[in-house]
Amino acid sequence: PIGVKVTPSGRVPLAAELTVKAIMPVRVGITVPGAEPLSYELSAVAADQSVPVVGLYPGTTNHVEVRLSSEDGSLRLKTTVDITTGPLPDLLPKVEVTTADKTRMEPGWNLASFSAGLGSNYASWPFMFDDSGAIRWYLDLSSYPDIIYLVEPLADGNLAYGQGGALYEIDVLGRELHRWTFPGYAFHHFFYEEPNGNFLVGVDVDGRPTVEDEVIEVDRGTGAILRKWDMRQMLDVDRAGVPGAPNDWFHNNAAWYSPDDDDVVISGRNQGVVKVTGDSHLVWILAPHKGWGKAGLDGNGEETAPYLLTAVVANGTPYPDSVQQGYEDAPDFRWSWGQHAVMLLPNGNIFLFDNGADRDFGTAGPL
Helix, strand or coil: CEEEEECCCCCCCCEEEEEEEEEEEEEEEEEECCCCCEEEECCCCEEEEEEEEECCCCCCEEEEEEEEECCCCCEEEEEEEEEECCCCCCCCCCCCCCCCCHHHCCCCCEEECCEEEECCEEEECCEEECCCCCEEEECCCCCCCCCCCCEEECCCCCEEEEECCEEEEECCCCCEEEEEECCCEEEEEEEEECCCCCEEEEEEECCCCCCCCEEEEECCCCCCEEEEEEHHHHCECCCCCCCCCCCCCCCEEEEEEECCCCEEEEEECCCEEEEECCCCCEEEEECCCCCCCECECCCCCCECHHHECCCECCCCCECCHHHHHCCCCECCECCCCCCEEEEECCCCCEEEECCCCCHHHHCCCCC
16 A cells, blocks of 8 residues: 655645555655656665655646566556645745756756745745746745755755754755754854765854854764864955945855865855865955955954955956956956855866946946
8 A cells, every 4th residue: 555645744845755565575666747757766675665755746636656666676566646736835936947958957956045025034935946947846944033045955865954053954855854053153144065974054153243254164973063264364354345234244155165175165245255274274365456454353363465366368467456456347357246156166167156246346337
């Protein structure tokens, strides 16, 4: 017999859990039919097992195909299980795909973090949509009182997000698998899974007069904090970058581990992109040159200006000083302003989203 439980965690309405009881060990395969069918095989071989069903279409009865095969792959049984889902919440956006060139796309669906303003707080409903724009999975995190900035896939196929003083790992059915807490800190905006499985996490430090200016490394196995990068000790806290609240001088929003040298690339929305060593020393600063002085909360650290990267044309000639300082753009070059989503590419280049906030210190027009 096959039992069905829709939304087993109460948080993923377009998912279900099947309870399979067979007379012999079997491997289970699932197909969710539709305009964009989803098929997958489970690795477990057992007589009794719980099987996740994801990718259900909303507001309909999904006729899900279930295949039971012996360990050698021979099909033993194929049947259909009907799973009915409710409509999508009205607050979720409509996804319209105007162009989808699959020859230039990574396989798989698209995961989007999403929050909607509801009165005095935000409700977060991250979702996945397929290549046709149909939402096939969403996670109800509306019980949290504030924005869940990012829900990210992990290397093991699970998902994770941060909130408050913790990082959470969940499965595709929305069930919590692990929680890493870091007392004395509050999660802000991002985490990054390192190749060794540990996490780089952007945080606020409790009781500090400044916010969003530290990155910590959390041990995946023990939850211990292995390293800290206090941006106040490496950068000029008094520099006027992208305007923001005085205490939010840096605003960490991304970090990426560099395996070639054990360095870390860190993005501060209000200052620029920096590369730092594992023991908290500057390697370089990618930002307009205006205003960089001594590091430290009281300005008694080392000079930061020597670490600024110089923007050059293709033949290596530096751009004029007005471009270097950030007062104007060159025809083929502009600094990033208020950037997000900074990452290192396999070829060593840096990829980022340039928000264009207050470009050229507020003198430029729209991006």
